Amino acid sequence: MNRLKNVIIIDTETGGLDPLKHSLMTIGLVSGDGRMQVEITVAEPEIIADPRALAVNRLDPVAVASDGVSPEQACDQVDAFLKQVHPDGRPMVCGHNIAFDLAFMRRLYTMVGRPVPQCFSHRTLDTHSLMWGLISVGRLPAHVTGSDAAFAHFEIEPPSELRHTALGDAVATRDLLERLLDRLE
Numbered sequence: 051m052n053r054l055k056n057v058i059i060i061d062t063e064t065g066g067l068d069p070l071k072h073s074l075m076t077i078g079l080v081s082g083d084g085r086m087q088v089e090i091t092v093a094e095p096e097i098i099a100d101p102r103a104l105a106v107n108r109l110d111p112v113a114v115a116s117d118g119v120s121p122e123q124a125c126d127q128v129d130a131f132l133k134q135v136h137p138d139g140r141p142m143v144c145g146h147n148i149a150f151d152l153a154f155m156r157r158l159y160t161m162v163g164r165p166v167p168q169c170f171s172h173r174t175l176d177t178h179s180l181m182w183g184l185i186s187v188g189r190l191p192a193h194v195t196g197s198d199a200a201f202a203h204f205e206i207e208p209p210s211e212l213r214h215t216a217l218g219d220a221v222a223t224r225d226l227l228e229r230l231l232d233r234l235e
Contacts, residue, residue, distance in 0.1 A: 053231065054082030054224070057175065058132065058141040061220040062151045063107040065099030069153040073097045075107070075114050077128065077155070078216030080224050081135045089217035090127050092158065093118030107214045122162045128155075132167060140168055144175035146197050146223045177223055180230045189233050197223070204229040 059080040066072030075097070077090040097111040104111070119127065135141060145151045152170050159166040181200060184190035194203045197219070201208065206225045212218025 052083050054227065056136065056139070056141055057082035057144050057227070058135055058169070059220045059224040059227065060143055060145045060148070060151050060155070061216045061223060062154045063109060063214065063216045063219075064103060064154055065097060065111070066103045067100075067150075069157045071098060072103065073099060074154040074158050075099070075109050075111075075118075076216035077124065078218070078220035079128065079131050080217070080220045082141075082224070084221070084224055086131070086135055087217060087221065088127065088131050089215070090124050091118035092121060092124045094121055094161070121158055122164075125159055125162055125164055129167065132169065142173055142175055143169050144177065144223070144227055146177045146200075146219070146226070148174045148176040148178075175227070177226050177230060180227075180234075184230065184233055197226070200226055
């Protein structure tokens with residue numbers, strides 16, 4: 051039995067750190083078994099981005115605006131993915147520093163006046179918190195605190211062109227979750 055059967059991994063790329071100010075630009079979703087994946091580009095009516103964020107995620111606001119779907123269509127695509135992966139129940143959502151991603155997902159749903167899927171509200175799994183716990187009991191070196199260090203430590207090598215993309219980081223986070231769970235055994 052796949053231990054991640056009821057998990058969906060999410061990563062977002064945004065126009066900055068503040069969900070009250072900056073735009074959600076891309077969403078990456080991966081099923082726990084890794085077989086189903088989707089990346090959604092979101093064209094908000096006004097894209098607000100900090101140049102420092104764009105330097106990291108390499109997104110072009112003009113391309114996002116022209117290639118992306120509306121926030122409502124993005125919600126439709128997220129809902130369809132959730133239903134396709136977990137038709138009979140709510141998945142547990144996992145991410146690296148998951149509170150960040152979920153704040154932007156709540157912003158997206160609120161923007162279009164739709165209820166936020168319950169799986170984005172509670173019972174989440176955070177790889178950063180798992181790493182901290184393993185560090186605190188001596189089962190992971192103290193320098194493995196961020197995603198770059200974790201990917202290097204566990205020899206997870208997302209292709210450089212996919213690093214800091216929503217889908218690329220969601221796939222890598224899924225692999226990281228597997229390695230962290232192995233450490234807990």
